Amino acid sequence: xxxxxxxxxxxxxxxxxxxxxxxxxALTLFAHRAPEEISLDDVAEAAGVSRPLVYRYFPGGxxxxxxxxxxxxxxxxxxxxxxxxxxxxxxxLARALDRYLGFVDQHDAGFSALLQGGSVVETSxxxxxxxxxxxxxxxxxxxxxxxxEPGPRLRMTVRxxxxxVEAASLxxxxxxxxxxLDELRDWLVEQFGAVLAVTARRDPQTxxxxxxxxADG
Amino acid sequence: xxxxxxxxxxxxxxxxxxxxxxxxxALTLFAHRAPEEISLDDVAEAAGVSRPLVYRYFPGGxxxxxxxxxxxxxxxxxxxxxxxxxxxxxxxLARALDRYLGFVDQHDAGFSALLQGGSVVETSxxxxxxxxxxxxxxxxxxxxxxxxEPGPRLRMTVRxxxxxVEAASLxxxxxxxxxxLDELRDWLVEQFGAVLAVTARRDPQTxxxxxxxxADG
Numbered sequence: 001x002x003x004x005x006x007x008x009x010x011x012x013x014x015x016x017x018x019x020x021x022x023x024x025x026a027l028t029l030f031a032h033r034a035p036e037e038i039s040l041d042d043v044a045e046a047a048g049v050s051r052p053l054v055y056r057y058f059p060g061g062x063x064x065x066x067x068x069x070x071x072x073x074x075x076x077x078x079x080x081x082x083x084x085x086x087x088x089x090x091x092x093l094a095r096a097l098d099r100y101l102g103f104v105d106q107h108d109a110g111f112s113a114l115l116q117g118g119s120v121v122e123t124s125x126x127x128x129x130x131x132x133x134x135x136x137x138x139x140x141x142x143x144x145x146x147x148x149e150p151g152p153r154l155r156m157t158v159r160x161x162x163x164x165v166e167a168a169s170l171x172x173x174x175x176x177x178x179x180x181l182d183e184l185r186d187w188l189v190e191q192f193g194a195v196l197a198v199t200a201r202r203d204p205q206t207x208x209x210x211x212x213x214x215a216d217g
Numbered sequence: 218x219x220x221x222x223x224x225x226x227x228x229x230x231x232x233x234x235x236x237x238x239x240x241x242x243a244l245t246l247f248a249h250r251a252p253e254e255i256s257l258d259d260v261a262e263a264a265g266v267s268r269p270l271v272y273r274y275f276p277g278g279x280x281x282x283x284x285x286x287x288x289x290x291x292x293x294x295x296x297x298x299x300x301x302x303x304x305x306x307x308x309x310l311a312r313a314l315d316r317y318l319g320f321v322d323q324h325d326a327g328f329s330a331l332l333q334g335g336s337v338v339e340t341s342x343x344x345x346x347x348x349x350x351x352x353x354x355x356x357x358x359x360x361x362x363x364x365x366e367p368g369p370r371l372r373m374t375v376r377x378x379x380x381x382v383e384a385a386s387l388x389x390x391x392x393x394x395x396x397x398l399d400e401l402r403d404w405l406v407e408q409f410g411a412v413l414a415v416t417a418r419r420d421p422q423t424x425x426x427x428x429x430x431x432a433d434g
Binding site for chain 2: 152153155156159160161163164166167168171172175178179183187190191193194195197198199201202
């Protein structure tokens, strides 16, 4: 029996609750400092538990904790994309973007550290988690557009816009969150409309969509 | 005296020539395989030299060689952006993009490995090299646009488009280089015009530029 289990405070939470408490503490730390600046001691201190307890839950140490926290952030991000299939398409996109930018705003430093790469704990697994979020965003957008078999030009347009949004988020954090979130959101939606219109000139599938969007207004 | 120095073949090249020969060999390898799959033995074999000789030039081993090869690729990429200040702006952009996409086409696998991150040898220094290329691209574009003090909205528009081009390059490699390079180039130039036009609605500085581009045609 590990020593921590004998302390009453440690018995109050069950395994899932404890795990989730540690992930929350880690996410909050990662949200404000780069991963390489955070130690397991910091996480233990933030959660008000002992270092051995953190190791008991994350025997792989910091790398495992970082990946779990990243996965939990990725899940939260993907929830931003959930949007009912009602009303004009661009308005739905604006609402999803609003939640996404709210997440970026709230997790600023951690979000930058996560996406800017070069972190000492970055691995192909963490890259895969971030890529999973990008892919989920593309799937959501194409599904709202009502497209089940997107051609290469439409697919590339959507993926390019998602990358541009990600870049905009990082630049926005870098520029002290200017322009204001509402303006950034509307501007990004307008850009989506504009790049779709450009692709429509070369791609009949996208042209049909753009016609639908105009009627949708 | 290292043993390699006694072999006549090793004396023919001076230090700079030898270094450049090793970098060329490394770049060619990195261009077709992910960095983590390449050993110093492979580089030595590709350059037709001994492993100790590679270590003599790159005592930091694979990491140092990788960074030097990356820096040399970054220099080559930045040369793609050199474009005389003559003729319509979007035509200049198309010519620079043509050279850039030619580079992507030629270095396909290495280019992907480099930019997709998650590489075992990725560090904050290699990230800084890649970021340097992005920054150089933005500086070139703004300077061709004749802007010395870009406001936040114009700056963000240019940086978002550069990121979107990078994403397009990776997707293009992923999709067996479809659409053809010429079409991709023209499409990306059109997207640049479209996002500038969207920003122009919110930003007087960009609006003045877009007017100039229309007159330029």
